[in-house]
Amino acid sequence: MSLSTRPSRPALVTLLTATATLYFFYKSRHRYRRLLSLLHENLGIGGVDSRKDGSIERGKIFFLSQTNTSKDLARRLHALLIRNYLPIDLVDPKDYEPEDLCKESLVLIVASTWENGGPPENGSFLVNWLAESVDDFRVGALALKGCRYAVFGVGSGSYGETYNAVARDVAARLRKLGGEALMELGEGDVDEGKVDEIFDRWSNRLVQVLMENSGQNGHSNGFENECEDGSEFSEEESDDDEDDDDVNGGESEIVDLEDIAGNGPSRRSTVASKASGRSNGEVVNGEKEMVNPVIRANLEKQGYKIIGSHSGVKICRWTKSQLRGRGGCYKHSFYGIESHRCMEATPSLACANKCVFCWRHHTNPVGKSWRWKMDDPLEIVETAINLHTKMIRQMKGVPGVKAERLSEGLSPRHCALSLVGEPIMYPEINSLVDELHRRRISTFLVTNAQFPEKIKMLKPITQLYVSVDAATKDSLKAIDRPLFGDFWERFLESLKALRDKQQRTVYRLTLVKGWNVEELDAYSTLFEVGNPDFIEIKGVTYCGSSATSKLTMENVPWHSDVKEFSEALARKSNGAYEVACEHEHSCCVLLAKVDRFKINGQWHTWIDYEKFHDLVSAGESFTSQDYMAPTPQWAVYGAKEGGFDPEQSRFRKERRHKTAR
Secondary structure, rough: OOOOOOOHHHHHHHHHHHHHHHHHHHOOOHHHHHHHHHHHHHOOOOOOOOOOOOEEEEEEEEEOOOOHHHHHHHHHHHHHHHOOOOEEEEEEEEOHHHHHHHHHOOEEEEEEHHHHOOOOOHHHHHHHHHHHHHHOOOOOOOOOOOOOOOEEEOOHHHHHHHHHHHHHHHHHHHHOOEEEOOOHHHHHHHHHHOHHHHHHHHHHHHHHHHOOOOHHOOOOOOOOOOOOOOOOOOOHHHHHOOHHOOOOOOOOOOOOHHHHHHHHHOHHHHHHHHHHOOOOOEEEEEEEEEOHHHHHHHHHHOOOEEEOOOEEEEHHHHHHHHOOOOOOOHHHHHHOOOOHHHEEEEEOOOOOOOOOOOOOOOOEEEOOOOOOOOOOHHHHHHHHHHHHHHHHOOOOOOOOOOOOHHHOOOOOEEEEOOOOOHHHHHOOOOHHHHHHHHHOOEEEEEEOOHHHHHHHHOOOOEEEEEEEOOOOOHHHHHOOOOOOOHHHHHOOOHHHHHHOOOOEEEEEEEEOOOOOOHHHHHEEEEHHHHOOOOEEEOOOOOOOOOOOOOOOOOHHHHHOOOOOHHHHHHHHOHHHHHHHHOEEEEEEEEEEEEHHHOOOOOEEEEEEEHHHHHHHOOOOOOOOOHOOOOOOOOEEEOOOOOOOOOOOOOOOOOOOOOOOO
C-alpha cells in the first residue's frame, strides 16, 4: 500500500482493533481499554461500552450549582471516570431536556441546595420535572427502569431541615420513577470540614461498584479490575495520566461555603497541614475547629493571619496609607481614628449571613450558633497584637513610609472588630473587649443584627454598629441572605436592643444600586426603632467578579449618588438627623443626631479616646456625650477638602490610557 494512499474507514477500524488486541496480550488490559476508549471517542465504533445497535452508551454527570465550585466537583468525578475509561458526558442541566432521562442508562448527579431548600438556578428545570413526574400517572412508576443513578449532595448543616434537601429529594424521586440506585446517597457537610474526604471515598466506591457490576444485567460500563489480581495499575503504567491535583484546571479564588467541596486543598497543602499538626478533619483534642484547611488556605491567600481556631487579623490598606502620610479612612474623618494605629480583627470568622456584597467572597464559615472549640480571649488579643505589629514592621523600608508613623503604628490604639464574620457570636466577647480596653485600645464592633440577646448583654463598646443593609424584609433577605428563618424579627429586635445602649451607636447602610436605594421611607421608619447616634451611608465596594454574587460595577453608586441619598434621608427625619461629615475617597457620608452632637452650631462627632478609657476604668455608667470631641472643619460635610485631612499628602495614581492606533 502506497504511503500516500489513505485507508478507508473500515480498513482503519480493522487495523486499529487488531493492533489493540495484540497490545492487550503484550502489555495489559489497562492500555488496551485506553486504546478502545480512543476508538469510541474518535471513530464512534462499538466495543466494551456499545449497545447492540453499535452506538456508544454514554453516561451523564449533572451538576446542580449556583456557583462554579459544584461544577468543579462534578469535573473531578468526570475526570475520575474518564481515567477508568467510561465514555461519560458532563452536562449542565439547563442545557438538557429532562424527558430524555428515560433514555439514559447511567445518571450521576452532584447537587447543592440553594436558598430555602430550593435547587440552584441551573437545575430548577430538571428538579421540577422530577417532582412533577412522580405525581403524574401518565409518566408511570417505571419511567426510569433500566436507569442506574447515584447522587451526591453538598450543603451546610447550619441550614437545619433544608440541609442537602435537593440531593435527598432528587434521589428519592429517581427511585420512585423506577431508577436503580448504584449506591447510597452521598452527603458532605461543609461545617464538618470533611467534604473532600467524604466525596473522594464516595467517588472511589462508585468506581468499585461500576467495576463489580461490569457486564451484569445487560449493562456494560467499561469498568473492570485494573489487573488480573484485582489491584490497580502500577505507577509505571500510568505515567501519562493526568495528575489528580490538576483536574479542576487550577484552584478557584472564590469559594462559596455551601458549595466548597470542589476546592479542596492539594496534596501538597494536605502534607503541610499534617506537618503542622492539623488534619483535614479539623477536630483537635475532641473539639471541632471553626477553620478547616480549605477555609484557612483561602483566607490566608487573601492576606488574613489566622489566630488559633476561629479568630483573625489583617492589615488594612488605610493603615498602609497613613503610614505613608497619604491619608486615613473615613473613620479618621468622622471619629478621629488614627488609621496607622488601627488594628482590624475579629474573634469569630463565622457569620450568620451570606451578603451579596461580602468583601470576603464567603470564604469564611457560616453558622447560627457557636458550636466550635473556643480559644482564650487573652490569647486572642495578645496574638492579634503580635501579628499586627509584625505586619507593621514589614512596612519598614517601603517607599514613603514615615519613621515616626511606623513607630506609632507598633502601638495600636484602636481595634475595629469588623474584619470578617460576626464577632458578637464569640461567647467570651465581653472578656475580649475588657482585654482591649485594659490596654487602652478603643473598640468599634460591628454586628449583622441577627443576635439581639448578644447585643443586650454586651459591655460598653467605644462605638457599636449594626449593619442595616436593607429596610424591608424582602430586600434584606435578598441582600444579606441570612441563615435564620426569623431573620426579620431578629433584625428588628437587634435595633431595639441598640436603643437601650448608652454608648455611641451607629446604623451602617451599604447602598447597592438596583437593590436598596429606593427604600427611603422604610429606612426613616427604622430610625425610630433603634434611635442611633449616627448613620453611616456608604456606597458598596466592588470586589471583583465572584461566583457567589451577581454584583457588577453598575451596582456601585457614585459619591454624588450617596450624597443625594443621604440628604434625602436626613430630610425624612424631620430635623432629627443632619448630614455631618463626608469622606469622598471612601464614597461615605455621616448623618448625626442633631440634639446630641451639634453644640452651638459645631459638630462633635469625634471621640475623646483618653476620656473614654478613663470612664471605662472608673466603672461607672456614662453616655456617648461624655466622651465626644469637636469635629475639625475639614471633615465637616461640604468642606472643600471632602473629608481629606490637610495634614496628609494627597496621592493620586497616574492614569494611563492606551492611545488608539
